[in-house]
Amino acid sequence: MGNAATITSVPSQADVAARVEAILGPMSLADKIGQLVQIGGADFMPGPKPEDVIRGGGAGSVLWLNDTKKFNELQKIAVEESPSKIPLLFALDVIHGYRTIFPVPLAMAASWDPDTAEQAQAVAAKEARAAGLHWTFGPMLDIARDVRWGRIVEGAGEDPVLGAAMAAAQVRGFQGPYPGAPDHVIACAKHFAGYGAADGGRDYDPVFLPEAQLRNVYFPPFKAAVDAGVGTFMSAYMDLNNVPAAGNPWLLREVLRGEWGFRGFVISDAFAVGNLVIQHFARDNRDAAFRALSAGLDMDMASGAYLENLAGLVEDGTLDEAIIDAAVRPVLTLKVQMGLFEHPYVDEDLLDQVVALPEHRDASRQAAQRSMVLLRNEGGLLPLSKDLKHVAVIGPVADSMEATEGSWMVFGHQPAAVTVLEGIRAKLPDARVDYAPGPEIRRDYPSFFEDFEPGKKKPAQTPEAAEAAFQTAVETAQGADLVIMVLGETDLMAGEAASRGSIDLPGRQEELLKTVVALGKPVVLVLLNGRPLSINWAAEHVPAILEAWEPGTEGGHAVADILFGDANPGGKLPVTFPRSGGHAPLYYARTLTHQPEDHFMYRSRYWDSPTTPLYPFGFGLSYTTFEIGNLKLSASQMKVGESLTVTADVTNTGSVAGDEVVQLYIHQRFGSDSRPMRELKGFERVPLQPGETKTVTFELGPDQLTYWSSSLGQWVQDAAPFDVWVGSDSQATLHAEFEVVA
Ligand code: GLC
Numbered sequence: 001m002g003n004a005a006t007i008t009s010v011p012s013q014a015d016v017a018a019r020v021e022a023i024l025g026p027m028s029l030a031d032k033i034g035q036l037v038q039i040g041g042a043d044f045m046p047g048p049k050p051e052d053v054i055r056g057g058g059a060g061s062v063l064w065l066n067d068t069k070k071f072n073e074l075q076k077i078a079v080e081e082s083p084s085k086i087p088l089l090f091a092l093d094v095i096h097g098y099r100t101i102f103p104v105p106l107a108m109a110a111s112w113d114p115d116t117a118e119q120a121q122a123v124a125a126k127e128a129r130a131a132g133l134h135w136t137f138g139p140m141l142d143i144a145r146d147v148r149w150g151r152i153v154e155g156a157g158e159d160p161v162l163g164a165a166m167a168a169a170q171v172r173g174f175q176g177p178y179p180g181a182p183d184h185v186i187a188c189a190k191h192f193a194g195y196g197a198a199d200g201g202r203d204y205d206p207v208f209l210p211e212a213q214l215r216n217v218y219f220p221p222f223k224a225a226v227d228a229g230v231g232t233f234m235s236a237y238m239d240l241n242n243v244p245a246a247g248n249p250w251l252l253r254e255v256l257r258g259e260w261g262f263r264g265f266v267i268s269d270a271f272a273v274g275n276l277v278i279q280h281f282a283r284d285n286r287d288a289a290f291r292a293l294s295a296g297l298d299m300d301m302a303s304g305a306y307l308e309n310l311a312g313l314v315e316d317g318t319l320d321e322a323i324i325d326a327a328v329r330p331v332l333t334l335k336v337q338m339g340l341f342e343h344p345y346v347d348e349d350l351l352d353q354v355v356a357l358p359e360h361r362d363a364s365r366q367a368a369q370r371s372m373v374l375l376r377n378e379g380g381l382l383p384l385s386k387d388l389k390h391v392a393v394i395g396p397v398a399d400s401m402e403a404t405e406g407s408w409m410v411f412g413h414q415p416a417a418v419t420v421l422e423g424i425r426a427k428l429p430d431a432r433v434d435y436a437p438g439p440e441i442r443r444d445y446p447s448f449f450e451d452f453e454p455g456k457k458k459p460a461q462t463p464e465a466a467e468a469a470f471q472t473a474v475e476t477a478q479g480a481d482l483v484i485m486v487l488g489e490t491d492l493m494a495g496e497a498a499s500r501g502s503i504d505l506p507g508r509q510e511e512l513l514k515t516v517v518a519l520g521k522p523v524v525l526v527l528l529n530g531r532p533l534s535i536n537w538a539a540e541h542v543p544a545i546l547e548a549w550e551p552g553t554e555g556g557h558a559v560a561d562i563l564f565g566d567a568n569p570g571g572k573l574p575v576t577f578p579r580s581g582g583h584a585p586l587y588y589a590r591t592l593t594h595q596p597e598d599h600f601m602y603r604s605r606y607w608d609s610p611t612t613p614l615y616p617f618g619f620g621l622s623y624t625t626f627e628i629g630n631l632k633l634s635a636s637q638m639k640v641g642e643s644l645t646v647t648a649d650v651t652n653t654g655s656v657a658g659d660e661v662v663q664l665y666i667h668q669r670f671g672s673d674s675r676p677m678r679e680l681k682g683f684e685r686v687p688l689q690p691g692e693t694k695t696v697t698f699e700l701g702p703d704q705l706t707y708w709s710s711s712l713g714q715w716v717q718d719a720a721p722f723d724v725w726v727g728s729d730s731q732a733t734l735h736a737e738f739e740v741v742a
Pocket of ligand 1: 063093137190269270
């Protein structure tokens with residue numbers, strides 16, 4: 001069986017369209033409907049076997065299957081036995097790596113380096129394609145401002161400008177230069193739209209967002225994905241302003257196709273078409289199928305509603321077959337672009353060669369280094385000396401491959417991460433490195449992934465065993481010269497269906513940390529987590545804190561590289577760290593109130609805690625120091641529609657090389673609407689040798705200053721005065737101002 005050949009010439013859109021019409025013409029209604037159906041390929045799926053559904057022409061795509069040999073078997077049935085002989089698209093959630101796992105997307109956003117994300121997704125695509133996959137359900141583009149929401153781990157954080165940059169980069173990484181390019185897969189912008197604003201941070205809960213918030217904050221990453229040529233979209237599960245995204249024509253037809261000109265196809269989330277009945281939106285599956293397809297939802301993921309109802313809807317005249325044709329065309333277009341008609345099969349020996357490429361793990365290690373954020377380094381405790389003789393590594397995730405590779409592992413993935421403990425031991429081959437996990441941490445309510453993935457479900461530790469583990473950990477720390485605490489969350493504590501009411505360190509981790517710190521030894525805290533955590537006590541009492549997120553297959557090496565100075569941390573927070581989950585949603589780009597919090601009478605919005613963030617958006621330290629100055633604007637005044645240039649110099653004033661992420665924020669002082677007190681409008685990660693200075697340049701014009709006005713119900717660029725800040729985080733103080741005049 002041949003594999004996907006290197007396509008030498010990219011067929012023109014006209015050629016592809018003609019090819020699609022030639023395929024569509026002779027297809028029966030049943031054949032067409034089959035192309036709008038994606039079925040689960042996993043053995044545990046209920047219902048008829050995939051082989052039988054495919055043989056009957058009832059499916060055009062398969063998900064939840066990760067088996068190269070099985071892909072070829074099912075493909076053979078499709079192309080040789082099904083009525084239409086049309087090849088299948090194989091899809092899977094390759095969110096941050098297929099076999100070589102990269103840092104979770106929130107971590108890659110913390111690199112503030114789109115190239116890091118692009119390279120990561122290019123490696124993921126190469127491995128996935130070699131496995132026989134054609135299509136990934138990524139990138140996830142949901143803006144997240146509520147840290148209780150578990151899926152914050154899968155996106156790029158709270159800001160639309162950073163989110164849009166990461167969106168475009170990931171689409172380029174996954175898809176390559178054109179849809180169907182060799183060694184690449186089709187990407188899927190998900191979950192359209194507003195999913196991260198679920199009430200209370202509770203996954204799947206309803207979302208109520210005014211149009212201005214959707215258009216100014218939640219849409220930009222999706223629009224960036226369309227502009228980058230993303231092949232598919234996935235609609236979100238939840239009700240958006242009382243209309244489920246899967247049946248929302250304003251989202252799927254008016255905005256996505258009408259305004260943005262998206263020409264690919266939209267797939268539902270898992271079972272979401274059938275779920276319209278559960279959500280009390282649709283009367284029954286027939287109503288659900290009719291309203292979803294009519295709203296612009298082309299493919300039904302796993303619910304069966306399309307397969308069961310679309311033919312009847314056409315035959316009784318309720319649904320025009322032209323609507324079916326319009327949904328089938330983009331599906332066939334991608335199959336033609338992927339070259340599946342010429343090369344439907346994958347070389348079953350290819351994957352082992354590809355995943356063994358050393359540059360894949362090197363890329364993962366570098367991405368992990370660039371994603372980590374140094375939150376504290378009192379007294380320059382870090383970097384540590386490699387001459388340390390006796391170190392204790394303590395914590396329940398210190399030696400956990402799952403916590404190191406993190407949330408959203410590919411279906412059937414076998415964990416293979418280098419843990420933090422292993423990374424430290426590799427870095428200190430001659431030292432004594434003791435380890436104790438302390439009491440285990442686990443969810444109070446199990447994750448449905450524990451049912452999905454055999455072996456994930458483990459019996460709980462008994463209280464006696466937990467207490468014994470606690471004491472052992474303290475004794476282990478007692479004997480060492482320095483303690484590295486590795487605390488945070490397990491891989492199932494963030495991600496889908498992983499919302500939390502609190503964002504404290506789970507279990508007895510903080511108690512263990514306090515007990516170890518009380519021993520009076522130097523303590524370093526490494527965090528492995530998928531969301532901000534309210535580490536208020538640690539922020540005051542632990543001298544060195546490194547946010548390592550869920551760093552992927554090479555995570556342990558990358559953590560050790562940074563702890564021991566072989567890499568200088570340059571990451572910045574892509575999301576605000578609130579002091580409590582009860583403060584969520586807390587984000588920097590808020591409008592000013594009539595009683596600004598710096599007013600002496602209103603030091604805090606809560607009488608029981610400060611409302612300032614524990615760590616602000618854009619924050620991150622380095623082993624060196626930087627100075628940002630010489631802020632200049634090319635003009636102090638310009639007309640609506642014109643642009644000006646902002647420049648600033650950034651100098652490495654320290655003794656080691658390092659990267660600084662220079663960030664530009666604006667504030668429009670009045671306008672058609674109240675405007676956020678700060679908005680990120682530009683950023684650049686700048687590598688600098690000691691003593692080196694570089695000039696960074698940003699542009700401010702209609703693209704940066706236009707917004708959707710609630711009061712006017714349209715896009716507007718106001719004539720108004722503006723503040724500009726340039727600095728190293730969202731609390732930058734280097735200031736200038738300009739005015740836009742009519
Ligand atoms: C899940 C997720 C979605 C994923 C899909 C297929 O429920 O919401 O992100 O792509 O199902 O696994």
